[in-house]
Amino acid sequence: MSKRFQLRDALAEFPPYVPGKPPVASPGLTPYKLSSNENHLPPLPGVVESAASASAIPGNYPDPTAAALVADIASHLDVEPAEVVPGAGASEVLTALTNITLEAGTSVVYPWPSFEMYPILASARGAEKRPVDLLEDGRHDFAGLAAAIDDTTRLVLLCSPNNPTGPTITDAELEGFLAEVPESVIVVLDEAYLEFATEAADSLAARAKHPNLVLARTFSKAHGLAGLRVGYGIADAEIASAMRQVIAPFSVTAGAQAAARESLARVDEVAVRAKEVAAVRDRFAHDLRELGLSVPDAQGNYVWIALDPEAAVAFEGECAKQAVAVRRLQGGVRVSIGPDEALERVLKVAASL
Ligand SMILES: Cc1ncc(COP(=O)(O)O)c(C=O)c1O
16 A cells, blocks of 8 residues: 555455445346345435525535524434434434544444444544454344443444344343443444334334434435435434434535424324335245245344355346346345346346346
8 A cells, every 4th residue: 555645544344345336237127226225215205406496505504503404303303402313314323322432442333244334433443443253143142242342342232123134222231232241331222224124123212212223214214315315313412412423514404404304294104104114024034934045033124144155146147237236245245126127136136036
């Protein structure tokens, strides 16, 4: 690596973030991108229009506190506005949480495989990474996670539904784990895909008992607003205040704030759409299992197919020939729920292999 500039040595240790590939064009086939867990359904009618009208004067900065959006989220979830921290996607919320907790000499515990940003954020802070292997069925190993915590641990990341494997964390798992974690250690529950889950822990209730529990949520997935970049954290006011200290001012644009408010105002319709996606997911997971594939409980807008590395490469390659991009990761392939035609092509590939 070139040494012309005084960059941190730690950069050499960063695991790369590999974004989902775009589909490869194939003559006569509509291409589909099922590699980034995007919502293939459009946002609710009116949401894009509200973003456009709020962006009408791009020369002006947005409200730096996103006060109206914060008030809406607080009233929707029955929490205090002081406990709501908006950010440019859940990604910025997670970044803020690592920025306020991690530095050299500290450690962060998280399940693995899980969201690929976790080790990147830990590396960015120079903290020790403590990934804990998932159980065979793609669920968190809570005994292993608890055992990995010591007095250097400042942060624990949990993911429900877990990306990429799919299962959610139950009430009993969450409560049992939080009872074991020191109260001064922040535990983040990343709920980016919560709205697609048929069953998941009541995390808001758990927060009431455990102020060290922080929730990370997003408008990117069920609300279909990934391109606008808006998410939020729900945290104890002391933690929330520290997060606001490190988040870049104005990071949530006026258009994103307006779109999120409009979509949240009709959250019941968002829930109906999420259920539609979940129904397709359940059918797709069932069909893949019928073909003999190993598919853990799928609760997000994606399905995980556990495959050995060679089979995963073949699966990804055959899908690419069908103009469908899927995501190959350590241990298998993740397929986002998309239009029926795209999923049918993936099923054909699965049957042929
Ligand atoms: C588990 C998980 N958390 C957080 C995010 C970040 O989402 P965003 O920054 O778009 O809100 C993602 C995105 O794919 C994710 O999969």
